[in-house]
Amino acid sequence: MQNKFMELVEQSSMKAIVPKFEIGDTVDVHVRILEGEKERIQIYNGVVIAKSGTKTREMFVVRRIVQGEGVERKFPLHSPRIADIVVKRSGKVRRAKLYYLRDLSGKAVRLKERFPGGQATAAEAAAAKTARRAARTERKNARAAHAAESKKV
Amino acid sequence: MRVGLLGRKVGMTQIYEPDGTAIPITVLECGPCTVLQIRTADRDGYHAVQLGFDDKKRKSATQAERGHAKKVAAEPKRYVREIRQDGPTEVAEGQTLTVEMFSEIKNVDVIGTSKGRGFTGVLKRHGFKGLRATHGVKRMHRHPGSSGPSADPAHTRKGIKKPGQHGNTRVTVRNLKVVRIDPTNNLLLIRGAVPGPNGGYITIRQTNMV
Numbered sequence: 001m002q003n004k005f006m007e008l009v010e011q012s013s014m015k016a017i018v019p020k021f022e023i024g025d026t027v028d029v030h031v032r033i034l035e036g037e038k039e040r041i042q043i044y045n046g047v048v049i050a051k052s053g054t055k056t057r058e059m060f061v062v063r064r065i066v067q068g069e070g071v072e073r074k075f076p077l078h079s080p081r082i083a084d085i086v087v088k089r090s091g092k093v094r095r096a097k098l099y100y101l102r103d104l105s106g107k108a109v110r111l112k113e114r115f116p117g118g119q120a121t122a123a124e125a126a127a128a129k130t131a132r133r134a135a136r137t138e139r140k141n142a143r144a145a146h147a148a149e150s151k152k153v
Numbered sequence: 154m155r156v157g158l159l160g161r162k163v164g165m166t167q168i169y170e171p172d173g174t175a176i177p178i179t180v181l182e183c184g185p186c187t188v189l190q191i192r193t194a195d196r197d198g199y200h201a202v203q204l205g206f207d208d209k210k211r212k213s214a215t216q217a218e219r220g221h222a223k224k225v226a227a228e229p230k231r232y233v234r235e236i237r238q239d240g241p242t243e244v245a246e247g248q249t250l251t252v253e254m255f256s257e258i259k260n261v262d263v264i265g266t267s268k269g270r271g272f273t274g275v276l277k278r279h280g281f282k283g284l285r286a287t288h289g290v291k292r293m294h295r296h297p298g299s300s301g302p303s304a305d306p307a308h309t310r311k312g313i314k315k316p317g318q319h320g321n322t323r324v325t326v327r328n329l330k331v332v333r334i335d336p337t338n339n340l341l342l343i344r345g346a347v348p349g350p351n352g353g354y355i356t357i358r359q360t361n362m363v
Contacts, residue, residue, distance in 0.1 A: 080170075
């Protein structure tokens with residue numbers, strides 16, 4: 001019963017729709033900033049290296065390289081200041097926290113691209129497998145033929 | 154009337170203001186409370202409203218509790234406290250008070266029983282720094298050190314901070330800001346922390362801070 005009330009209060013301060021993004025994604029964070037009287041949107045681009053917290057306290061860390069210097073910014077996911085989060089590119093990662101990126105520089109920082117869009121169905125996977133196998137046998141045969149040819153000569 | 158209610162601490166969380174500031178809040182389940190008795194200067198020597206919160210099973214209530222509640226046609230209550238008043242009030246015995254009372258109130262005081270920590274040493278209880286970890290300190294790392302001069306008074310001064318029971322006492326936190334009221338769920342959201350565990354009983358009154 002206690003939790004029901006907590007849920008209610010937290011729900012009131014959470015966004016109904018939260019943009020879906022994963023660790024390793026390169027995102028554009030649209031931040032509302034006040035300049036005197038006028039409000040404008042500033043875009044912060046970088047790689048999501050960590051997520052933490054739950055409910056209203058959920059945060060995420062975006063890392064980018066500015067003039068050769070690593071900059072990390074931690075955003076509250078449900079803050080009204082965050083107008084939007086747009087995923088530009090998805091990275092293939094095997095960790096929930098990408099703190100190891102802090103120790104890397106240059107080309108090593110790049111993450112392999114991941115193409116989200118759901119898992120392939122069983123039939124598609126099987127078809128892909130047979131195609132790969134056919135290609136492999138073909139290459140093998142070609143090599144064998146080439147070897148035989150060179151031996152003859 | 155000086156506004157006050159009884160309730161229960163639900164827990165802490167944070168919410169956002171439209172400009173993006175996060176506010177740390179405590180959620181309080183506040184009322185509805187039944188007015189069990191009105192204390193008047195003529196009869197009792199002071200003015201107060203006696204409130205009851207959270208029904209108790211009749212069979213687990215004492216005969217006295219049952220009789221007291223029966224006078225105002227209510228169930229026996231688990232948590233009964235008085236809210237002191239400056240003068241005679243307009244509330245009547247048997248009336249039910251809800252959290253809507255706080256709609257005009259900006260700041261409140263919250264009274265509760267702090268979490269009990271048992272018999273603790275001076276570091277936890279009074280924030281002493283303890284003795285050094287090295288440099289020849291021998292098994293005295295969490296000791297209070299000296300408790301006063303030696304031969305002259307030949308006794309320890311009164312009021313010296315010592316180890317002892319920590320917590321599980323009545324604590325009043327004054328001047329907490331009311332953030333929001335939810336009358337449908339009897340919720341009161343206030344800024345800051347409140348004594349006691351989640352689910353603990355608390356008394357909320359409009360602040361007496363000037």
